[in-house]
Amino acid sequence: MFPSFSYVTDHTGFRGTIKNSPSDFIVTEIEVPQHLLRDSRAESLQKAAGEPLEQSTPGPQQPNELSAESPGLLAEGCPGAVPSEQDTSRVGGDCSASPNKKQREGEPELKPDPGEGHILDSLLGKSMSERLHQFVCGLKDTWDRDRDAGGGGGELSLGPVLDKKSRASLHSAVRQQFPFLVTVTKGNEMIVKGNGDYRELCQLVSEKETSDFFKFLDAKLEKSTFSFEPDGDKEHRKVVHHFINRKFGKLLETKSFTVSDVNDQPNMSIMVRFREKGWSRKRSAGGFKEKQDLYTDFSYTGIKDKKAITYQPMVVKKVSPERLKEIGSKMEKKGIRIHNVHSACQHLRLGQLKGNHFDIVVRDLKHHSHDCSADLKMRISEAMENVETKGFVNYYGPQRFGQGQNVQTDQIGLALLNEKMVKAVKLLFTPEDTDDPVNNARRYFLRTEDAKGALVMLPEFKVREKMLLRALHRYGVNHEGCTKGWLNIPHSMRIFYVHAYCSKIWNEAASYRLKIYGSKVVEGDLVFSEENAENISLNDKVHVVTAAEELANKYSINQVVLPVVGHSIKYPSNKVGQWYHERLSKDELQMCKFRVSPLQLNIPGCYRPILKKVQNLSYFFEVSEKGIKVEDNHLNESKVSLHISFDLDPSCYATVCLREIMKCDF
Structure with a gap:
């Protein structure tokens, strides 16, 4: 190694x-307890309300989870259950009261779903979530007392939510659990109030249908439809048609069609679907652009070893839990076992473990x-x-650099930092000492620079190389063409090589630091005094050790950090800092700004603890x-x-x- x-x-x-x-x-991945996934969202809400932060006990770990993310629910938020549109027990909140007493008589009592309550607890904090439930109960009481109240019943502030994605998560979570509420943003402040349209539709159909309709509306699933219960009254169907067209005509279209009712007799029902125009095209700077193919996205929190058995949660967007369960046996034939399939309301992010x-x-x-x-x-x-x-x-492990390869990833990263685009391409296509389709294609490309021919020879799974070759075929194997080629692969792949180089420098710096100073904290070292200082990026929290502090043995070696090189870090003020500058000069990076503008790469740097x-x-x-x-x-x-x-x-x-x-x- x-x-x-x-x-x-x-x-x-x-x-x-x-x-x-x-x-x-x-x-086996150790998941972050769900109550910690609230991060700043719940904290900012509770701070705004002047309340202490909630404490909760993490639940048992459930490794190897593969979740289905409902695109109509939270794009960001916390894991939890997605409500079924056909499950009446999942409508409403803690109160069984509904906006229309007459229409709910004889219907089953509506109770909250524990999963949905947990979502809001995670996003808001338990105290603010309880306030929201109290507001809901008061709103329903107002609607029950005054049939002419419309959407009245006052409003409730959930406090400021600064992050746009967090606001979107909270908007969707509230509407999914309480479809009779409207959520609005005033500045950065989240406001909830009664939905007058919901109450108006409750006068025309049952509350279950109303609730399911508004959940369908909020989900906005492509090509999905919603059908009301069979209705033999033509005039009544006409009123429902008019209501939907008047309120949601730009988004929805309605149609009556023949169905069989509970007595297996022909009847009529209203079906609602999203207008095709909203899904088939999207506006771009140049006018209308045809909709691109939709791809299923997998998200995860960490990259695991290749030769290992690994267990980790994954979220699959736009795939239902039922569909994942159906394909479980097919996946197992490919070496993947799916366990504990359930719905989730957010995608996962790297490092969120x-x-x-x-x-x-x-x-x-x-x-x-x-x-x-x-x-x-x-x-x-x-x-x-x-x-x-x-x-x-x-140290960063060998898998970060491509263990056993003729060309390691950090060499490609160095070429990119030096803006040697052609060299970086040729390093990427340097073959290994084996006779197989991938390496034969690499040898052919280096010998001929025939991007089209190499593209045909490469297997389909070499996605990165194929994307690069397509651009090289179009623009040529010169500086400009190779620059466009690198731009043709995703940003996360481009910056991966640069990060590999930065990691290599850190490894060398850590070894040098221990050789010259050992485990003693010396003047000029960088320390971080707070706990859990993984990959710190805040310079104001990184302290340079003074001579007096060295003499007093104020800090331990476990608090020493070293910079991962970038444009926004500071270096130790002892021999280690001098080593960094000499090492970068050796690679012709003494003037490097760690910004590669032609490739849209920006490397601010961070800090990493020397020991763990x-x-x-x-x-x-x-x-x-x-x-x-x-x-x-x-x-x-x-x-x-x-x-x-x-x-x-x-x-x-x-x-x-x-x-x-x-x-x-x-």
């Missing part, structure tokens, strides 16, 4: 092999060649205790053959495997932790 890089511990270690099979390396739990098997246990000890078990126990106490150097702790570390030995025993605390080499279990924070690498434990590179 990093043969010459420093360690923070001083034990001897041992040898062994990892990832002999995927089942030897199991990764608490960490990862690892269950790892190390096989072929041996002493290091320089180790004369006969007690391998003692060596392993010593290593575990040392790393559990002192932690490990928080391993949590919940445990281990045991397993004999691989019957009849062989572990006696007198001695292990029979290669006959016993080591099972290790531990938790790591986000952005930490298990292979790096194992390197510190075993004192060997993989």
Whole structure:
């Protein structure tokens, strides 16, 4: 991995092999408790109300979840249940009262759905959510007392919500749980009040139909339809038609069609659908543009090891839970098992996880060649205790750079930072020493610069290379053409290479820092005094250690951070800072602004703790053959495997932790 890089511990270690099979390396994502996903949204609402922040206990972890995100619900928010349009128990709130007493007589009592209540609790905080429920009950009482109240009943402020996406999440969550409410924004303030249109429709059809209709309206699902109950009264159907056309005619169209009623007799029903124009075209700067194909989006919080069994939540947009369950057996044939399928009201974002739990098997246990000890078990126990106490150097792992490849990703990132576009393309297409379709296509392209021919040779799964080749075929393999080629792949892919280079520099800086200063905090070091300082980006929270603070041993090595290079970070004011400048000069980046304008890349930089702790570390030995025993605390080499279990924070690498434990590179 990093043969010459420093360690923070001083034990001897041992040898062994990892990832002999995927089942030897199991990764389970540790989810962020749902109450923490509220982040600033609930906090800002509660602060506006002058109330203390709510505390809640996280629920049990449910790994390997694959959720379906309803596009009509929250684009951002918290995981929770999506209401079924046909489930009457999911309409309304804590109060069973409805806007029209006469029409609800004889109907089942309406009760809240626990999942929906949890959504609003997460977005608003429990106290503000309770205020909203009290407002709902008061509104319904007002409507019951005064049939001419229209949408009256007052209004309630939910406080300021500064983030646009957070406002959209809250708008949708309120309307889905309380379709008889209207949500509006005044400045950044969220206001809720009674929906007069809802109450008017309740005078024409049942409240269940009204509630289901407004949920259908709010979801805005492409090609979806909504049908009212069969209605043999032509004049009444005419009134309903007129109401919908008058209120929602620009968005919806209605049609009566023949259906069978509950007695299996022919009857008429009103069907509502969204007007085709709103879905088939969208306005662009040049006029109308035909609608592009819709793609199913997967979102997740972290990238996992390739050779491993991994469990993590995923959200699939525009796919129902029922559909996911239907295709479960087909997915399993491709090596993917889907568990715990349920609806969610938000997509997932990279980094939105608490960490990862690892269950790892190390096989072929041996002493290091320089180790004369006969007690391998003692060596392993010593290593575990040392790393559990002192932690490990928080290097970026080899998978960040393309382990074992002829050209690593950081080399491409350096070429992009130097705006050597043609060189970056040729580095990307440098083949490995194997004879297969992918590498044959790469060799052909480097030899001929025939982008079209290479495009035909590449397999379909090489999406990134194909996108690049299409642009090169059109614009040519020159500086301008290669620049347009890089622009033809998604921004997240372009910046990935630059981040790999920045990570490599950080690794080298961390090793240098430990070699010259060890675990002592010295003048000029950068420290971050708050807890959970992962990937900090706030310069005002990063402090430069003074001589007096070094003398007083004010800080520990666990508080030391190093910058991941970018345009908005500051460097240590000791030898490490000097090292950074010399290292960047070596790569011709001494004047680099870490902005590559032609590729729309902007790299502000951040800070990363030099050391990390391993949590919940445990281990045991397993004999691989019957009849062989572990006696007198001695292990029979290669006959016993080591099972290790531990938790790591986000952005930490298990292979790096194992390197510190075993004192060997993989």
